[in-house]
Amino acid sequence: MSGSNPAMALGHHAAEESPYGIQSKKLVMWLFIIADAATFGAILFGYGYLRVGSPDWTRPFHFSPTILNGMVMTFVLLTSSLTMLAAVAAAQAGQRATSARWIFATAGLGVLFATLHLREWFGLIADHWSPSNNPMGGSPLVGASFFSITGLHLLHVLCGVVALVVVALKYRGGRLEPGHVETTGLYWHFVDLVWMFVFPLVYLMNVS
Amino acid sequence: MTHGAPAQQPGMRLYIAIWVGLLAIVGVEVALTFAQLPTNTLLAALLSLAVLEAGIGVMYFMHLKYERRVLFWSLIPTLVFVLVMMNHLWPDAHRLLRMKP
Numbered sequence: 001m002s003g004s005n006p007a008m009a010l011g012h013h014a015a016e017e018s019p020y021g022i023q024s025k026k027l028v029m030w031l032f033i034i035a036d037a038a039t040f041g042a043i044l045f046g047y048g049y050l051r052v053g054s055p056d057w058t059r060p061f062h063f064s065p066t067i068l069n070g071m072v073m074t075f076v077l078l079t080s081s082l083t084m085l086a087a088v089a090a091a092q093a094g095q096r097a098t099s100a101r102w103i104f105a106t107a108g109l110g111v112l113f114a115t116l117h118l119r120e121w122f123g124l125i126a127d128h129w130s131p132s133n134n135p136m137g138g139s140p141l142v143g144a145s146f147f148s149i150t151g152l153h154l155l156h157v158l159c160g161v162v163a164l165v166v167v168a169l170k171y172r173g174g175r176l177e178p179g180h181v182e183t184t185g186l187y188w189h190f191v192d193l194v195w196m197f198v199f200p201l202v203y204l205m206n207v208s
Numbered sequence: 209m210t211h212g213a214p215a216q217q218p219g220m221r222l223y224i225a226i227w228v229g230l231l232a233i234v235g236v237e238v239a240l241t242f243a244q245l246p247t248n249t250l251l252a253a254l255l256s257l258a259v260l261e262a263g264i265g266v267m268y269f270m271h272l273k274y275e276r277r278v279l280f281w282s283l284i285p286t287l288v289f290v291l292v293m294m295n296h297l298w299p300d301a302h303r304l305l306r307m308k309p
Contacts, residue, residue: 020279038290045294053304189269196261200254204241
């Protein structure tokens with residue numbers, strides 16, 4: 001009987017507190033991040049499978065320019081996490097304009113990362129690397145795995161930049177609240193942390 | 209991590225210290241790469257350092273350390289389980305290697 005059910009007695013609008021004590025948007029972002037981490041895990045495991053199973057795997061990278069460029073990209077991405085943290089702190093302090101400026105700085109660093117990445121890609125393509133061609137004569141899966149893994153990460157960076165700009169504009173205009181900045185920051189930190197696996201496994205493990 | 213309400217989050221000073229630490233770890237990774245280590249040793253070292261970096265990032269930058277403990281236990285073991293289950297492919301990769309001339 002509905003009359004004996006306390007939840008029904010409270011009506012349809014009754015809601016219990018989340019056991020996690022966080023906003024729904026933040027919880028959903030965490031769930032997305034865990035799912036996306038499994039996606040990157042799968043693609044990195046696939047890369048490892050191909051690398052271990054290919055006796056003619058080539059190691060095309062040298063300290064300069066590739067690893068040096070990768071170190072600069074890592075510095076840029078890690079620094080963008082720091083600016084994002086400053087944006088979240090400012091948002092939580094109610095400083096909308098300051099927070100928006102930090103978010104724009106984060107997006108700018110994201111653009112710089114993408115530019116460095118694309119410059120590296122174009123250099124490799126000029127050397128006749130492609131997802132189906134290995135100019136060094138070894139397995140073409142080297143190019144396939146490199147472009148697919150770094151491409152998936154680059155896509156995440158570019159999506160993040162768009163999200164950051166949209167959130168910065170809307171938050172500055174008073175249409176979003178600090179929770180939105182924090183949730184976007186979670187995504188951005190995740191993109192940063194994925195690079196912490198991509199750089200050593202895809203770049204450093206392929207140094208000649 | 210806390211049982212009840214989320215704890216007070218750290219200030220920028222700690223974040224900058226962590227940022228410097230993460231950059232230092234990246235430097236160690238690059239140094240190890242050019243230290244002429246055996247491939248398996250290098251892979252183990254780089255993976256360990258990457259997991260350390262990710263752990264620090266998740267706990268501090270993503271504030272999981274300052275959320276309720278139940279959030280950590282709901283998310284992280286699930287991901288670890290999925291990643292561990294993916295390890296079933298390695299015997300087949302070694303089989304492929306042996307089949308090649």
